[in-house]
Each structure stands twice: as C-alpha cells, then as structure tokens.
Amino acid sequence: MTAQFELPIGFELAAVFLFAITGALLAIEQRYDVVGVFVLALISAVGGGLVRDGFFLPQGPPLVLQDERYLYAVSLAVLFCLIFGDHLNRFRLVFRLADALGLGIYGVVGAQRALGFGLQPLPAACVGLASAVGGGVLRDVLTRKETLLFKPGEFYVFAAAIGMAVFLGMIQFRQLPPARAALWSIATTVLLRLAALWFRWETKAATPLLGREGRRRGREAISEADAANENRRSAPRRTESHTGDAAQ
Numbered sequence: 103m104t105a106q107f108e109l110p111i112g113f114e115l116a117a118v119f120l121f122a123i124t125g126a127l128l129a130i131e132q133r134y135d136v137v138g139v140f141v142l143a144l145i146s147a148v149g150g151g152l153v154r155d156g157f158f159l160p161q162g163p164p165l166v167l168q169d170e171r172y173l174y175a176v177s178l179a180v181l182f183c184l185i186f187g188d189h190l191n192r193f194r195l196v197f198r199l200a201d202a203l204g205l206g207i208y209g210v211v212g213a214q215r216a217l218g219f220g221l222q223p224l225p226a227a228c229v230g231l232a233s234a235v236g237g238g239v240l241r242d243v244l245t246r247k248e249t250l251l252f253k254p255g256e257f258y259v260f261a262a263a264i265g266m267a268v269f270l271g272m273i274q275f276r277q278l279p280p281a282r283a284a285l286w287s288i289a290t291t292v293l294l295r296l297a298a299l300w301f302r303w304e305t306k307a308a309t310p311l312l313g314r315e316g317r318r319r320g321r322e323a324i325s326e327a328d329a330a331n332e333n334r335r336s337a338p339r340r341t342e343s344h345t346g347d348a349a350q
Contacts, residue, residue: 109214109280114151115175117207118166120200121237122147122179123190127197128245130187140180142244147176149237150208158229159219198299199292201238202261206291209234209262210269210284223274227266234262254307257298265291 125146129139148166155164166172183190190196212233216226235251235258242249251258269287272278278286297303 109211109284111169111171113207113284114165114211115171117150117204117211118147118172119175119179120204120207121150121241122176123183123200124197124204124238125241126180126183127187127190127200128241128247130183132245136184139184140176142241143180143183144173144176145244146237146241147179148172149240150212150233150235151237153236154212154215154229154233158232159215161219198296202292202295203288205234205238205258205262205295206265206288207284208237209265209291210287213266213269214280214284217273223270227263227270230266230269231259231262235259254305257295257303257305260305261291261295261298264294 122143125143126139128146129142132138134142148164151166151172152164155161155166162168209230211230213226213230215233216229217223221229238258239249239251242251265287268290269283272283272286273280276283
C-alpha cells in the first residue's frame, strides 16, 4: 500500500494521555514522589513513540519532542491522577481500561506512520505492535514488575495483533477511511483485551512439541509399569486363594 494518509493527532494524544494515566497510577501505588510520578508517566506515555521513531522510523527528532502537546497531555494525566489517584486505584478496571485503549490507539498510529514511510502491511503491523507495547514494557521494567508482554495468561500482544489485522485489512481491502478503520481496530483491541480479562481467557506457557510427546509417553510408560507391578503383587494372593480352595 503506497497511499499516504494521516490520522488526526488526537488519536496519538489520547494514547499518550491514557498510557500516562497507567504510569502515574502505578507510581502512586508504589509510593513515588511527584517527580517520580511524572517521570514514570512520561516514560509510559511516550515510550512506544520513542521506540517507533527512534528504532524503526528514524527521521530526525522523535515526534514527541517536536510537539509540546505531548507534554501537555502527560502533565494533564499526572495532575488528574494526583487529584483522583486514590479513588482510581481502588478500581483495577480503570488501569486495565486505560491500558487497553492506549494499546489499541498506539498500535494503529504506529502502523499508519509505518505505511506512510512506504512499508508493506506486514512490517507496518510489526512497527504498530512495537509502538503499542513499548511504553507498557518500559513502565513494567522500571517498576520491576513482570511485563504483560511476556506473562502467560494475558491476551496482550495477541489483542493488539488482531487490532492491527483489522486496521490494515479495512484500509487495504475495504478501502475505508483511515479514521474509521482506526476506530474499528481500537474497538477490536479493547473488547478482546477486556473480554480476555472478564472471561479469564488464558494463554499457556510455551513447551516444545517433542517435549510434550515425550512427557506423554513417559506418563503412559509409568502407568503401564504401575499396572504391571499391581498385577505382580496381586498374583501371589490369587495363587494362595486357589491353593486354599483346593485344600478344602
């Protein structure tokens, strides 16, 4: 896809605001001071954009450093959390919802920027995923938490990947306007992420297929050995019983 298009800046500013909320709430929960709250909120908010613009699509200073509105969005999120943080932290759903929305929005913005650079849809989707999860990964690493990216049981990257597929598919095959396709993608990511949490859909830890087969055969061999041992132990009792009957 070679057509150039731009999503409204409001999409990325919304993602920055939402990810800043997740960082600020986590910092308040960890009992950081005001500076720590702002720094963690800033890294959470712009981390995905820095990964996108610094590693995948380098073209001068990252966009978050060219437009001061990003800092305004982070500051507003920090102020909001410093005022209402104690009430928000009582509801884990607030953190989850903000994280899911930021995940979906940053994903489509990253994919759109990659397409604008001339990348094909599949590489553009990879850039979108890196942009979506970058800030959350940095947030969790700095607070020494197990990142959702690697944690079994969390539909995190999977939800973002499905959202990317919806976005790129609707642009390339349905020829929808980018903003409408973005809304469908964000809704898909958020609903899938929240549904996974609500219904407790879980991924499993990865194990090699050969390892699974070997363990299955090992369990079968142990069961057969146990059955054989049980037969050997019961054989003398049956013999004794038959001998006693014959003597009578």
